[in-house]
Amino acid sequence: MTELEDLVVRLREFAAVREWDQFHTPKNLAMALAGEVGELLAELQWLTPEEAERVMHDPEAAARVRSELADVTIYLTRLADVLGVDLIAAAHVKLDEGERRYDAATYRGSIRKAPPIT
Amino acid sequence: MTELEDLVVRLREFAAVREWDQFHTPKNLAMALAGEVGELLAELQWLTPEEAERVMHDPEAAARVRSELADVTIYLTRLADVLGVDLIAAAHVKLDEGERRYDAATYRGSIRKAPPIT
Amino acid sequence: MTELEDLVVRLREFAAVREWDQFHTPKNLAMALAGEVGELLAELQWLTPEEAERVMHDPEAAARVRSELADVTIYLTRLADVLGVDLIAAAHVKLDEGERRYDAATYRGSIRKAPPIT
Amino acid sequence: MTELEDLVVRLREFAAVREWDQFHTPKNLAMALAGEVGELLAELQWLTPEEAERVMHDPEAAARVRSELADVTIYLTRLADVLGVDLIAAAHVKLDEGERRYDAATYRGSIRKAPPIT
Numbered sequence: 001m002t003e004l005e006d007l008v009v010r011l012r013e014f015a016a017v018r019e020w021d022q023f024h025t026p027k028n029l030a031m032a033l034a035g036e037v038g039e040l041l042a043e044l045q046w047l048t049p050e051e052a053e054r055v056m057h058d059p060e061a062a063a064r065v066r067s068e069l070a071d072v073t074i075y076l077t078r079l080a081d082v083l084g085v086d087l088i089a090a091a092h093v094k095l096d097e098g099e100r101r102y103d104a105a106t107y108r109g110s111i112r113k114a115p116p117i118t
Numbered sequence: 119m120t121e122l123e124d125l126v127v128r129l130r131e132f133a134a135v136r137e138w139d140q141f142h143t144p145k146n147l148a149m150a151l152a153g154e155v156g157e158l159l160a161e162l163q164w165l166t167p168e169e170a171e172r173v174m175h176d177p178e179a180a181a182r183v184r185s186e187l188a189d190v191t192i193y194l195t196r197l198a199d200v201l202g203v204d205l206i207a208a209a210h211v212k213l214d215e216g217e218r219r220y221d222a223a224t225y226r227g228s229i230r231k232a233p234p235i236t
Numbered sequence: 237m238t239e240l241e242d243l244v245v246r247l248r249e250f251a252a253v254r255e256w257d258q259f260h261t262p263k264n265l266a267m268a269l270a271g272e273v274g275e276l277l278a279e280l281q282w283l284t285p286e287e288a289e290r291v292m293h294d295p296e297a298a299a300r301v302r303s304e305l306a307d308v309t310i311y312l313t314r315l316a317d318v319l320g321v322d323l324i325a326a327a328h329v330k331l332d333e334g335e336r337r338y339d340a341a342t343y344r345g346s347i348r349k350a351p352p353i354t
Numbered sequence: 355m356t357e358l359e360d361l362v363v364r365l366r367e368f369a370a371v372r373e374w375d376q377f378h379t380p381k382n383l384a385m386a387l388a389g390e391v392g393e394l395l396a397e398l399q400w401l402t403p404e405e406a407e408r409v410m411h412d413p414e415a416a417a418r419v420r421s422e423l424a425d426v427t428i429y430l431t432r433l434a435d436v437l438g439v440d441l442i443a444a445a446h447v448k449l450d451e452g453e454r455r456y457d458a459a460t461y462r463g464s465i466r467k468a469p470p471i472t
Contacts (some may be wrong), residue, residue, distance in 0.1 A: 002121050003206050008211060018220060019227040020217040023282050025379065026170040031281035034155050034388045040272015041152055044145050044186050045267035046259050046465045049403065054143040058202050069198055070208035076194065077209070080187055083174050086224075088121050090188035091195070095128060102136060111124075111400045140402050145263065152270045156392015163385035164347045164377050167285065229282045233472035237440050239356050244404075246449060255463040256455060262406040263398050270391050277388055280381050288380040289411035292437050305434055305442060308387075312430065313445070316423055319410050325356050326424035327431070331364060345373040 004077070004088060011078045029079040036075055040068035121197070124205060129196045147197040154193055158186040240324060242315070247314045265315040272311055276304035358442060365432045369388040383433040387464070392430055 015021050043065050044052050056062040080087045133139050161183050162170050174180040198205045273318050279301050280288050292298040316323045369375050397419050401468050410416040434441045 004120075004122055006212050007206055010210070014213060017222045018229070020156060020225075020229050023229045024225070025167055026134065026173060027167055027385070028167070028281050030159050030162050031277045031381070031385060031388075034152075034280060035274040035278035036383075037148075037152050037155050038271040038277070041148050041267045042143055042271035042273070044148050045264050045271060047145070049143055049145055055144060056203070058205045065201060066203050066208045067212060069194070069201070069203050070212035072194055073205045073209040076187070076190055077205060083183060085174075085184050085187050087187060087191045088153060088205070090184045091125055091191040092128070094188035094192060096133055097131060099134065101214075107136050107138075109125055109140070111136070111138050111141045145267070146399050149263070149267060149270075149395045152267075153392040153396035153399060155396070156389040159385045159387035161391070163382050163389060237356075240358055243442055243445055246446070250449060250452065253458045254465070256461075256465050258463070259465045261403055263403055263407060266391075266395050266398050270388075273384075273391050277384050279427070283381070283418050285379055285381055285440050290399070292381060292439070301400070301437060302439050302444045302456055303448060305430070305437070305439050305441060306448035308430055309441045309445040310448060312423070312426055319419060319423070321410075321420050321423050323423060324361055325429045326420045327361055327427040328364070330391050330421060330424035330428060331368060334368065340371045343372050343374075347374050347377045 007077055008074075008081045012081060015078070024078060024082055026079065026082055029075055029082060033072065033075040033079060035072040036068060040065070040072060043068060057061060125191075125195055131194060135194070142196060142200055144197065144201060147193055147200060150195040151190065151197060154186060154189040158183070158190060161186055173178060179216045243309075244317045247310060248317060251314070260314060260318055262315065262319060265318060266309055267307065269311040269315060270308040272304060276301070276308060279304055339340055359426075361431055362435045366435060369432070378436055379434065380437055383429055383436060383462060387426065387429040389394060390422060390425040393417060394426060396412070397422055 043061065047055065061062055076087065079091065096112055133142055161179065162173065166172060173183055194205065251260055280291065280299065283291060291301055314322070369378055396410065397415065401409060409419055430441065
């Protein structure tokens with residue numbers, strides 16, 4: 001098992017022993033994911049770009065950011081498991097597409113002109 | 119290298135060859151992450167809970183959901199790399215906490231009473 | 237002044253006396269808006285659809301939902317003011333479009349087939 | 355009727371003639387709101403702070419931002435109506451609290467130290 005599969009299995013068991021599968025529906029988990037991303041944004045929202053670059057240098061802020069990133073990871077992993085999606089494989093498929101679409105010469109230094117893939 | 123590290127490295131190179139590191143600041147990537155989560159929610163928002171449970175049975179909807187999950191994974195992975203956070207390790211730390219806090223006997227079948235960890 | 241303009245002015249003064257205009261940039265306010273929407277989702281995420289319909293019958297949950305809706309309103313209003321956008325007028329323009337696009341006969345009872353306006 | 359009530363009524367009718375009330379549940383509307391906020395973030399995410407300050411000077415970008423702000427307003431207004439919440443009144447209650455909590459002398463020029471109201 002890879003390390004991500006390990007996490008998937010641990011989350012599955014965490015939910016099962018608490019009989020939380022009934023709450024872990026696709027819609028509920030997607031909402032929980034968005035909620036955690038909101039908490040992550042809240043950690044960064046009032047920082048200047050420069051302060052945000054250094055946020056991990058402050059131990060307390062770093063712990064909060066790490067904790068929010070963990071929550072996002074947990075709900076994303078759990079949602080993907082419930083839907084039967086392999087996140088890493090899906091990401092590589094998307095990057096294959098991205099590499100064809102955003103050829104380096106055309107898009108060098110210019111992210112904003114790039115039309116969305118989806 | 120684990121499979122997640124592989125993805126981290128591929129994303130790093132994807133950004134480097136396009137000179138997109140300048141755009142990949144913590145705040146910008148957090149916004150992009152939230153944007154992609156929004157697109158994921160949009161795929162599920164009007165479905166009934168039952169329809170959402172079966173969303174992956176419809177090939178076209180499944181492809182869209184997989185694509186949005188991929189985008190969320192990509193920006194989450196990239197943001198964590200820029201911040202120097204190991205997502206899997208952070209998730210396990212959070213789950214250690216969760217296991218202490220939400221003991222199975224007390225919280226069985228009842229997710230809503232659980233006070234938030236963070 | 238309409239009641240929304242009243243709120244706009246109060247928010248402007250609230251920020252001015254605290255010298256918070258420096259933080260109220262478009263990107264920061266958009267992040268704060270997303271953060272508050274995340275907190276709103278968190279109030280509803282584990283409820284069944286039926287429980288969510290009745291959420292305002294529980295005084296404590298109702299107070300939390302009202303508070304989160306207020307926060308969303310505050311940041312949306314403030315962001316629109318900073319950008320110089322009249323939210324109500326913009327919403328009516330969008331609805332004019334929506335009425336043309338989603339003619340009642342075609343889309344009756346079927347929200348999911350409707351192609352997005354934007 | 356105030357202008358916001360006008361919008362509430364128009365949205366109610368828009369949904370009624372299309373028989374969309376069945377889709378306009380609190381959870382679905384909250385998801386739609388988050389989805390639209392995600393689209394708004396996407397308009398700003400790769401801009402520098404300075405570019406974002408000037409985003410309304412570019413007619414095409416301005417039209418997109420205005421359109422996303424309109425969508426956010428529409429779903430927020432509709433969700434509040436379904437829940438029976440007066441957004442403007444709720445925002446003023448929250449601001450009463452904010453004025454007591456963040457006294458101008460203590461928090462002048464320093465948004466980040468402020469503990470959250472909720």
